[in-house]
Amino acid sequence: DAGVIQSPRHEVTEMGQEVTLRCKPISGHDYLFWYRQTMMRGLELLIYFNNNVPIDDSGMPEDRFSAKMPNASFSTLKIQPSEPRDSAVYFCASSGTGSSNQPQHFGDGTRLSIL
Amino acid sequence: SQQGEEDPQALSIQEGENATMNCSYKTSINNLQWYRQNSGRGLVHLILIRSNEREKHSGRLRVTLDTSKKSSSLLITASRAADTASYFCATVFNSGNTPLVFGKGTRLSVIA
Numbered sequence: 001d002a003g004v005i006q007s008p009r010h011e012v013t014e015m016g017q018e019v020t021l022r023c024k025p026i027s028g029h030d031y032l033f034w035y036r037q038t039m040m041r042g043l044e045l046l047i048y049f050n051n052n053v054p055i056d057d058s059g060m061p062e063d064r065f066s067a068k069m070p071n072a073s074f075s076t077l078k079i080q081p082s083e084p085r086d087s088a089v090y091f092c093a094s095s096g097t098g099s100s101n102q103p104q105h106f107g108d109g110t111r112l113s114i115l
Numbered sequence: 116s117q118q119g120e121e122d123p124q125a126l127s128i129q130e131g132e133n134a135t136m137n138c139s140y141k142t143s144i145n146n147l148q149w150y151r152q153n154s155g156r157g158l159v160h161l162i163l164i165r166s167n168e169r170e171k172h173s174g175r176l177r178v179t180l181d182t183s184k185k186s187s188s189l190l191i192t193a194s195r196a197a198d199t200a201s202y203f204c205a206t207v208f209n210s211g212n213t214p215l216v217f218g219k220g221t222r223l224s225v226i227a
Contacts, residue, residue: 004157033214042219043158043203056214091157101145101207104215106157 002026006092006107014115018080021110023092024073033104034067034077035091043091049075082114119147119187119204119218127224134191136221138204139184145207147180148215149189152201161189161202196227 005024013019025032033048047057052069060067064083069075079086089111093104119140128134138147146165150158164171164180164187171178177190191198201222205215 043217045214045216048214093157101213101215103148103160103163104158106159108155108157 004092004094004105004107006090006110008110009108010111010113012113012115013082015083016081017114018078019082019086019112019114021077021090021092021112023075023077023107025075025092025094026105027073029094029096029105030072031095031102031104032069032075033093033095034075035093037089037091037109046077082112084114087112087114119206119216121202121204121218121221123221124219125222125224127226128194130194130196130225130227132194134194134198134223134225136189136202136223138187138189138206138218140187140204140206141185142208144182147187147207148205149176149178149187150203150205150217152203152220154200158203191223194223194225196225199223199225 007022030051034046035043036046037043044059046059047067048055049069065079067077089109091106091109093106095102095104119138122137144166146163148163149161151161152158162171162173162178164178166182175192180187201220203217203220205217
């Protein structure tokens with residue numbers, strides 16, 4: 001079975017540019033999570049969806065960040081405009097039905113560097 | 116903060132030795148989960164223990180939960196170089212239908 005697929009794996013861009021990160025969850029999973037990982041702050045939950053509907057976006061740091069899930073097999077996290085402090089590894093994870101507290105399956109992340 | 120806190124932050128042992136990592140949390144939980152993260156990769160789920168359980172095993176892994184002390188431990192027996200990774204605990208608070216809250220992890224190095 002394919003796991004959670006994220007693209008791109010690495011992104012280097014200049015400050016002010018728009019960045020779009022993509023995620024394909026495991027088929028049949030109805031929860032999708034976006035995280036950001038840094039050395040200083042650890043793993044932070046940004047937003048999560050249930051059945052394509054955003055449930056909690058309180059972790060989204062600023063209005064520059066937005067996330068969408070147009071269908072059950074695709075989600076995007078967009079940063080516009082990007083800033084150097086957004087540099088981090090961004091992970092997408094999905095989990096199965098029942099509740100949001102089930103084991104999560106992570107993609108291998110997108111390493112984002114904003115110059 | 117509601118997140119679990121792992122202890123120690125880093126641990127270095129010889130191959131064949133046992134490794135013990137601890138996790139403490141502050142509020143009542145529904146369940147607690149342990150994850151492993153290899154360098155440059157995503158987190159991988161290892162084991163889930165529910166609040167009414169005290170101990171679970173999976174291969175060389177043993178997890179205990181003490182809800183009275185609000186703590187959990189992960190024991191890896193007969194460690195191998197391939198166990199080198201960061202280990203995270205993640206807690207689900209008592210309301211149940213809330214997402215995981217991850218700690219900052221323990222970095223384990225197993226030296227061959």
